[in-house]
Amino acid sequence: MSQRAKLIADIRNNPKGVRFEDACKVAKWLGFTxxxxxxxxxxxxxxxxxxxxxxxxxxxxxxxxxxxxxLIAMLDKYEDEV
Incomplete structure (x- = not known):
C-alpha cells in the first residue's frame, strides 16, 4: 500500500484524529487550492x-x-482523481 493510500485509509478510519497538515495535503491532492x-x-x-x-x-x-x-465526502466524490 502506498503512503498516499495509507493516509487516505487512516483518515477514513479515524476522523477524530486527522492532523491539520494531513488534511491540507489530501485536499491539495484532490485539486483544492x-x-x-x-x-x-x-x-x-x-x-x-x-x-x-x-x-x-x-x-x-x-x-x-x-x-x-x-474531507471524506470530498474523497468519496473525487478519489478517482487522486
Whole structure:
C-alpha cells in the first residue's frame, strides 16, 4: 500500500484524529487550492466545486471531526482523481 493510500485509509478510519497538515495535503491532492486563512485556519476551494473546505487546527494538531467528515465526502466524490 502506498503512503498516499495509507493516509487516505487512516483518515477514513479515524476522523477524530486527522492532523491539520494531513488534511491540507489530501485536499491539495484532490485539486483544492488555498484561498487564505491565517494562523490555525485554512480555507480551500476547487474550481467547479460549490463546497469549499475550511480546516481549523485544534490543540494537538488535529482538525474537528466534522471537518474530517467533509474531507471524506470530498474523497468519496473525487478519489478517482487522486
Amino acid at each position: 488555498s484561498e487564505g486563512g491565517s494562523g490555525s485556519h485554512k480555507a480551500l476551494s476547487r474550481p467547479g466545486e460549490e463546497t469549499g473546505l475550511n480546516f481549523q487546527e485544534r490543540t494537538g494538531g488535529v482538525i474537528p471531526p466534522y471537518q474530517a467528515r467533509q
